[in-house]
Amino acid sequence: MSPLLPPEEMDRRDFLRRAGLAGLGLAAAGVLGWRAYDGQGPLGSGEVGPQVKLPSYAVPGQAQKVALVKGSHRVPALRAGLEALGGIKAFVQPGDQVALKVNAAFASPPALGATTHPELVTEMVRLCLDAGAKRVVVTDNPINDPASCFELSGIGPAARAAGAQVVLPSAEAFQPTSLAGGRLIKDWPLLYGPLKGVNKLIGLAPVKDHHRSRASVTMKNWYGLLGGRRNIFHQDINGIIAELGRLVTPSLAVADGVASLVKNGPTGGSLEDIKPTDTLILGTDQVAVDALAVGLLGLTPAQVPYLGLAVAAGVGALDLKPLRVELG
């Protein structure tokens, strides 16, 4: 006797009836599965738009330019640095729409050096508008609550007072992006909304010690364009910074080392973590800018692994000779 189907309990009709029921069950499961199938995949709480790719914001004819200004005041240092590079009009033309990517990561006061200094924001907004920019947007996706970060860092009030539009991140501002050949940035949410219509992108970053990457300057600043659970990238912090360098080609990158957060970064906390380093570095090669800036933290470029990765990826050069300006 078959252990599976005792013949005395099943004839042909019974078998066909059971097979029919099994078939109906399968069909019902199929219909249910088809109705429940999510062809788009999990979306979380927000709507996800189509994939986007950041364009290059580089200004033609301005490649591989770097200026290093020695001075203890941000506003004259920024002006002098831009002058050395050909003036703001070399980067911003009438009608341009400019985005300033600041570092507003933390809800901490300007004096602690963990965020972009509002003086720098004010002056850059003014310069862009004076050069004829149609619109200047100031944005970031902070680590802490965005509204608190922009207010307590002083960046929000400074930007608005100078005539810029401050754009805080919202769910609909993010769209997925993938870096061609990237290992980490795949289908990742990018803070793209504030960059719509923008044709010039300027990074404004403080010079900071960083517990994981040793330094946080202009390239690490692009981390604030990422959304999602980006903290998983801390496991490969150098890799993600190098990929961010490939993802974002700015019009200009500015490293504020007038006062640098030399210890206990990236948050700092004590005023004793800040050191006057009296230097502002700006240029179109973000690797070169960062390579000079890490010197303010007492590091050589070789001690900062993401720089080597960025050079290998063709993002920029370590050894560009800067145009030096001494403000006395």
Added chain:
Amino acid sequence: MSPAHAQPGRSQTMVGAVLLLVLAVVAAGVFWQQFRYDPTQWGRLASSAGQGAGPLASLSLPGLSPLDAGQTFGPDTLSDKIDGKAELYLAAGFERLYARRYALTGQSAAWLEVFLFRMRSAEAAYSVFSSQRRAGAVPLTITQNAYRTSNAVYLANGSDYLEVVASAATPALQKAVLDAAQAYAQAQGVKKSAASEAELFPPQGLQANSVVLLSKDAFGLAGLDRVYIATYPRGPQELMAFLARRADPAVAQAAAQGYVKFLLDNGGKQAPEPAGLPGARLVEIMGTWELVFSQGPFLAGVRGAEDQAATLALARLLRARLSEAKP
């Protein structure tokens, strides 16, 4: 029934085959779909902190008004508050962070923030306290390990690590951060520090408040964990003494050998065994001397000095102290 009748019929075989085929299709579908997970969690744009100030909620802070209800962070969300510095805490043994902002009553622009880190142990709290110690800070007696800077107070208390950070260094805020730290100590009670190993360093020439506990991968060597270091200024240079308690003398000896091998693998050159330090290994690396030994359950040594004689002298003092320590 004969064995021939036990065989399934053609129809049964067909149905069975169809069912297996359907199952195979389902398995293939599951396999394919697993690659469509959402790594990004689109909804997580802002901080995923929990609400509530935990123990800070009941803190009585006269003259200060809370600016928020407070936030709570766990190991998964700590980086939402302190970004890349989270790794320092996680490596040491982090459990929870409570943070709350306060302003001087009637002066919302003059504010401070209290960070209470609950660590896994007193040793973990001491590790994060000591590794962030600010040079030139003023020691406080609120707890065994406490200091203030121009705008902040930092202290370790049992398994707690507390930071009170003001937005500016005004006299009113300086007083407020000190008051807040004292209110915390009063509310929580003063607890014993973990750093008993710190007392094993020779006191002669030891720089005050220089003992640091490195939780993980000390000196760049993976697995070299829970190492105390101390600084000894010697004229223009500094010597660093280190010690780490291990489970027993055999483990300590193996750890010493492992560290010496690490030095030699990275370009170090071994020198002859120094007199008066039997079993110790002296290595020259990048123009400096490293002396490594084990003493009972301790791995110990002196590192980073250009002066060999000073290195050996400090090592002898350290070894003598450790030989008197409780095993």
